[in-house]
Each structure stands twice: as C-alpha cells, then as structure tokens.
Amino acid sequence: EASALMQVNAADFKISHFETDEIGMSHVRMQQYYHNIPIYGAEVVTHGLANDFDFLNGNYYTTSQWNVSSVPTVNEAKALDIVEADLGESLRYDKDMTPIFSNTQPKTEMVIFPYQGSVYLAYHVYQYKNMVERWEYFIDAHDGTLIHKRMSICKLHHHFGNAGHDAESNISAPLDGKTTANAKDLFDINRTINTYQVGSTYYMIDATRDMFSSTAAQLPNDPSGVIWTIDAMNTTPTKSSFKYDHVKSSSNTWSDKASVSAQYNGGIAYNYYKTVHNRKSINGTGGNIISIINVSDDDGSSMGNAFWNGQAMFYGNGDAAFLSLARALDVAGHEMSHGVIENTANLDYEGESGALNESFADVFGALIDRDDWKIGEDVVRTSVFPSGALRDLQNPHNGAATNNFDAGWQPKHFNERYTGTADNGGVHLNSGIPNHAFYLFANVVGKDKAEKVYYRALSQYLTKSSKFVDARIAIIKATTDLYSTTEINAAKAAFDQVGILGDSGGNYETDVNTNPGQDYVLVTGENSSGLYIYDNAGKELVKISNKTIFSKPSVTDDGTVIIYVASDHKIYYQTIDWSTEVVSGEKLLDDQ
Ligand SMILES: [Ca+2]
Ligand SMILES: [Ca+2]
Ligand SMILES: [Zn+2]
Incomplete structure (x- = not known):
C-alpha cells in the first residue's frame, strides 16, 4: 500500500516510521523522494487496523513536471x-x-x-x-x-536579542546516591525534590525516574535519564561570558527557590507524559530533562522570558512584565512540550504549522497545569497583561483590546487571523485559533479524553507541513479511533466554531502566497457514498466516484490529483486537468 502513488515511482516513497499502537492500529509514515533526495515536508501517513489501511493523510507532490538536477554544484x-x-x-x-x-x-x-x-x-x-x-x-x-x-526557537513571548557566542562550562569533577530534600519553591510552598549525592556534595539531579540509566550515567556531569537543574549564575547565553554550573549544596538544603520550582515542575511534566501518554521523557527515549535557571537578558539585566532551545529549558528571573518564570508549571509544560512536538510531528515553526506548534505547546501546558485554561497566570504582571494571563484558551482575546498583541490578545476565529510576517507569520498569535478549538472540544468531552485525542493526533497523524485543516482532520480521526459519535461531533463542532473547515488537506505550496486559482470543494455524499466536486458557491459540478468513501480524500499541492480510500479498503486516485476540466476517472493504486 505504501507504493505507487500515481505519477511518481513507488520507489519515491520510503517508510520512515512504522508503529502499531495500543489499540492495534498501524501507522506507516512515508517520506517522498525525488531522485533519491527527500522532498522537504512531503510526508504521507497511512493508518489502519491489522495492516488493513483505510486512511491516508499528509502532503506529497506530483513530480512529473519537475526538472531539478540532483547533483549539487555547491558543496x-x-x-x-x-x-x-x-x-x-x-x-x-x-x-x-x-x-x-x-x-x-x-x-x-x-x-x-x-x-x-x-x-x-x-x-x-x-x-x-x-x-x-x-x-x-x-x-x-x-x-x-x-x-x-x-x-525556530520558541520564546514564551517574543522579542529577540542577538550577538555573542560560545559557552564555557564550569562543571567540574565526579562520585553517589539518590537523596530527597524539602525546600521552598517560588510560591513559598515546601516541595519534596529529588537530589543526588556525590561525595560530600549534593546536586539538583533527580535520578529516581524509570528513564534513569545507571550504566550510561556518569554522575554528576554526564547523567543519563535524569531531571537536572543548572544555574546560569545571571549570565546570558547569547554572550561568550555565558557560564553555568550545577545547583549544589553541601548540606542538601536549597535556598534558590527558582531551582526548586524548576526541578519540581520538571518532575511533574515528566510524570504527565509518562503516566498519561506512556512517553519516556521529552525525546521519547529517556533523554535528560534539563532546566537552566537564573538566565539573564542580553544587557545583563534580569530576563522576563523562558524558552526551549532544542536542548534545555531556560528561565529568567522576571522583569516589569513577568515574575520569575520558573514559578509557573504551565510555562514549564509549554516549553517542554515544544521538545515533545519536535520529536513527533515536528511541525515547521512558521505560518499555520508554526501556529499549530505553538498551540500544541499551550494545550499540553494547560493539561499539565490542569486547574485552568490560561497560560502564565502565575507569572504575568497585570500592569502589562490586564486579564492576569499571557494567553487564555477559553477566551483568546484575553481581556485585551483587539489586535493588542503585546497585552495578550489573540484571534479566536480564523476570520481574525494575523496575516503579517512578524513572529514567523504570527505563530504566537494565530495559535489562539486552534487553542480555542481545543478548549471547545475539551469542555464537552472532558480533559481526560481530549488529551488522549490531541496526543494521538500529534504523534500519529500530523506532519511537518500540516496546516489548520490537517489538524481538524487529525483531531477528528484520532477521536474516531478512540471514542464515538458524541466525541466526534464535539471535535467537528469545535473546529467549525473557530472557522477551521474542510475535509481534505491544505494547499502546501507555500504559507505565504495563496493559490490564485478558483476554489473548489471536494465533498462526499450522504453516508460517505460518492465523491463530488462542488464550486465554492455550493453548486455540484461533477460526481467523480460512485464508491463509498472511507477516508477523507487528500489532494496534491496543485490540486491535480485526488487520492482516497474506498470502503473496499483500496486506495484510489483520480487526476484532474483544470484547464480542460477533464477528470481521469477512478484508478486503483497498484499494490506493487
Ligand atoms: Ca494554574
Ligand atoms: Ca495555567
Ligand atoms: Zn512556544
């Protein structure tokens, strides 16, 4: 089934990942190649029970007209x-x-x-x-x-510094034993944290989780499978003067509250992914969870931001807009979830896929800090954020004036979306739209079901180039896999309500330019019987299949090929020449 996607050679698709999940469904992720070179963002995933594939999603290209030499002239x-x-x-x-x-x-x-x-x-x-x-x-x-x-790095909120390079380590010598301590966090609440003793020194290293590898670890400097908090000593990671060292103690007492919060929150986030999603750490394979505290801004002042740099979480101690960032569990959850996203769908950090990346980070941030729908309520200052939160999934407008992004306003409907180029095309702004869809869905089905659906959509369905409509399709499909009509209808209604509509994949050619051609809509008949093309006024133009359609049809970037799975569980395709409006008729994909 993985083979022969029309007009391209079967060999152009190679399986990049195969997985059979806990409900016995197989997911085959394929990368498309052109002359043995991967096509960026061209991934297709097929899904089905017992290798009987009945659903396909993703993005691929018809390459027959391409004429690119695959031999580089620049090394x-x-x-x-x-x-x-x-x-x-x-x-x-x-x-x-x-x-x-x-x-x-x-x-x-x-x-x-x-x-x-x-x-x-x-x-x-x-x-x-x-x-x-x-x-x-x-x-x-x-x-x-x-x-x-x-x-491609998320800062919790977006103003960026520059300059400087090279980090130097102050981390020094090695020797053993897991310990616990009681210490006050940034709320002045006493927390039990896991620490680690080597010789006469205690380190803020939690080696108690089941990801810990005693064989691979050399403690304290080269641990494996730990939750680890490190002190940047008020230096800035953009400068060559950047320094870091262990958070350590000779008596297992801990007075730096930011370190206690970071270590404690890291443990909660680890547990969340482990117990709810059976995921082993951020990278899925037991990689260290590293938090770096006391991080300064470029000018050496206290930093009012937090970020994930692809390797670790960095937390500033706050400014005029924020309290110390390590205080907030949802901030920790958001930043760590960026690592999870990077290791699953790996959504491009730009345009709609970037807004989905941001949204999934907010969604899991709000699930880890489960007592509200807001992000940042424990760290923002109301002088800057009038609602008392950085973002709000329940109401993305967040008590701020329309388009006042600095005060935390986000669009909550596709009609309100930001179309400018700042912030990688508004990734922290347009995330409000799918964020609100999550709220609407979870509010009906409950967080326990919603989180299963969202994690499944992220890890099994979405791809690098997924757009809003793909998220809709993925969420509805993931809901269908796990639950029944009530939940499926709730998913559809949630995306309807935020204006993310449609049942076939997005136009992937570019995030910036929209296709100047006329829009057509591909629809299935009642009870999924028959496949039709409608114009955008809702008028039927042509019926192109009499079959009962099993999967949502998928359309190539240029609209010339439609692919779908029928109730016989076979994959069919049709080509359309839009200049002559001639449809090829239904063809069966070879099984090779
Ligand atoms: Ca909260
Ligand atoms: Ca919160
Ligand atoms: Zn983010």
Whole structure:
C-alpha cells in the first residue's frame, strides 16, 4: 500500500516510521523522494487496523513536471559558510562542550525544497547562532542563493536579542546516591525534590525516574535519564561570558527557590507524559530533562522570558512584565512540550504549522497545569497583561483590546487571523485559533479524553507541513479511533466554531502566497457514498466516484490529483486537468 502513488515511482516513497499502537492500529509514515533526495515536508501517513489501511493523510507532490538536477554544484562546507556569513556570527561549536549542549553543532541535510512555486535542490541547515537562537536555512545547492530562513526557537513571548557566542562550562569533577530534600519553591510552598549525592556534595539531579540509566550515567556531569537543574549564575547565553554550573549544596538544603520550582515542575511534566501518554521523557527515549535557571537578558539585566532551545529549558528571573518564570508549571509544560512536538510531528515553526506548534505547546501546558485554561497566570504582571494571563484558551482575546498583541490578545476565529510576517507569520498569535478549538472540544468531552485525542493526533497523524485543516482532520480521526459519535461531533463542532473547515488537506505550496486559482470543494455524499466536486458557491459540478468513501480524500499541492480510500479498503486516485476540466476517472493504486 505504501507504493505507487500515481505519477511518481513507488520507489519515491520510503517508510520512515512504522508503529502499531495500543489499540492495534498501524501507522506507516512515508517520506517522498525525488531522485533519491527527500522532498522537504512531503510526508504521507497511512493508518489502519491489522495492516488493513483505510486512511491516508499528509502532503506529497506530483513530480512529473519537475526538472531539478540532483547533483549539487555547491558543496556543504560552502553552504555553511553562506549561513555563517548571513548570521554574522560563527558558531561551529567544536570546542570544549559539555554533554549538555553536545547537539548544538550545525546539522545539514540535502533536500528537494518546493518553495513559492519553484523547486530547488537545497541544503537545509540547522545552525545555532548562540544558545538562544537556532536558525533554519535553505541554501540553493546549485548557486548558493539563500532561498529561505527562519528562527525556530520558541520564546514564551517574543522579542529577540542577538550577538555573542560560545559557552564555557564550569562543571567540574565526579562520585553517589539518590537523596530527597524539602525546600521552598517560588510560591513559598515546601516541595519534596529529588537530589543526588556525590561525595560530600549534593546536586539538583533527580535520578529516581524509570528513564534513569545507571550504566550510561556518569554522575554528576554526564547523567543519563535524569531531571537536572543548572544555574546560569545571571549570565546570558547569547554572550561568550555565558557560564553555568550545577545547583549544589553541601548540606542538601536549597535556598534558590527558582531551582526548586524548576526541578519540581520538571518532575511533574515528566510524570504527565509518562503516566498519561506512556512517553519516556521529552525525546521519547529517556533523554535528560534539563532546566537552566537564573538566565539573564542580553544587557545583563534580569530576563522576563523562558524558552526551549532544542536542548534545555531556560528561565529568567522576571522583569516589569513577568515574575520569575520558573514559578509557573504551565510555562514549564509549554516549553517542554515544544521538545515533545519536535520529536513527533515536528511541525515547521512558521505560518499555520508554526501556529499549530505553538498551540500544541499551550494545550499540553494547560493539561499539565490542569486547574485552568490560561497560560502564565502565575507569572504575568497585570500592569502589562490586564486579564492576569499571557494567553487564555477559553477566551483568546484575553481581556485585551483587539489586535493588542503585546497585552495578550489573540484571534479566536480564523476570520481574525494575523496575516503579517512578524513572529514567523504570527505563530504566537494565530495559535489562539486552534487553542480555542481545543478548549471547545475539551469542555464537552472532558480533559481526560481530549488529551488522549490531541496526543494521538500529534504523534500519529500530523506532519511537518500540516496546516489548520490537517489538524481538524487529525483531531477528528484520532477521536474516531478512540471514542464515538458524541466525541466526534464535539471535535467537528469545535473546529467549525473557530472557522477551521474542510475535509481534505491544505494547499502546501507555500504559507505565504495563496493559490490564485478558483476554489473548489471536494465533498462526499450522504453516508460517505460518492465523491463530488462542488464550486465554492455550493453548486455540484461533477460526481467523480460512485464508491463509498472511507477516508477523507487528500489532494496534491496543485490540486491535480485526488487520492482516497474506498470502503473496499483500496486506495484510489483520480487526476484532474483544470484547464480542460477533464477528470481521469477512478484508478486503483497498484499494490506493487
Ligand atoms: Ca494554574
Ligand atoms: Ca495555567
Ligand atoms: Zn512556544
């Protein structure tokens, strides 16, 4: 079934992930290739019980008209030089790195990059400018042109600094034993935290979780499978003067409340994913959960922000707008969930997929800090955020004037969406729309069911290039997998209410330019019998299938190919020539 997606060779799809889940459903994730090079963002997932696949989603391209040489004329080193020249800083972390930031070296992959109507052979480069800024670049592998770039790190709220590089470690020597301590957090509440004794020194390292690997760990400096809080000693990770060290004590007493909060909240978030979703840590394979506290702003002042940099959570001690950020469980949950998202659907941090990335981080932040629908209520100052929260899933307008983003206003309906280019296309703004859909859904079915559905959608259905409509389809499908009519209707109603409509996948060609062609709607008949094309006035143009349609049809980026699964569980496709309006008729995909 994985093979032969029309007009492309079967060999162009390769299985990247296969999983059979707890209800016995298989999910096959496939990457599309062009001349043996992966096409960026082209992923298809098929799903079904007992390998009887009856649902397909994702995004793929018809490549028959493409004419791109797959042999680069610019080499990888040159591409990295171009990235560094553009960043204005060199950051090939090749020296003296501790295990904490071992993954900050640039990562490069050759891809076929469809972008704004053209198709490129490109180097996709992840490059850290410093500990705070991770950038993604697409460099033309034929002429070295910078095709596209974006920063792909979430700050809890968005104003960005720059400059500086190179971190130096103060982390020193090694020896044993798990201990616990009682200490006050930023609420002045006594918390029991797990610490670790090596020789006569206690460290803020929690080695009690079932992800802990005693064989791989060298404590305290190179642990494996721990929850670990580190002190940045009021230095800034954008500067070469950045320093960090263990939070430690000679008596197992802990007076830095931010460290107690960070360690405690890290444990709650770990437990949430473990007990509710059977997920082993952020990366799914027992990777360390690292929080860095006492992080300063670029100018050395106290930082009113928090972020996940792809490796660790960073927390500032607050400013005129925020209290100490480590205080808030939902902030910790949000930032850690970015790591979970990166290790599952890995939604592009831009446009609608970026807003979904932000939304899933808020959704799980609000599920981990379960007592309200708000984000940041324990850390914002009301002088800046009038509602007393940074964001509110129940009411994304959040008590602020329309479009007053700085005061925490977000759109709650697709009609209100932000269409500008700031904030990677409004990823922290338009997240309000799917956030509100989650609230509407969870408010009907309850958080216990809603979280199962959302985690399933994130881990089994969504892909890198998923858009709002794909989230709708994924949530409805995940609900269908797990629950019944009441819940399915609640999911549909939730997305209807925020204006995310449609039953087939989005136009993936670009986030920025919309297709100038006329819109058509693909619909199934009553009881899913028959497949029709309607115009956008709701008039039936043509019936293209008599079959009972099992899956939501999926449409290629250019609208020329429709693919769907019928009730016989076979995959069919049709091609449409829009210039002549000739439909090919139903064809069966080969099973190879
Ligand atoms: Ca709360
Ligand atoms: Ca909250
Ligand atoms: Zn975020």
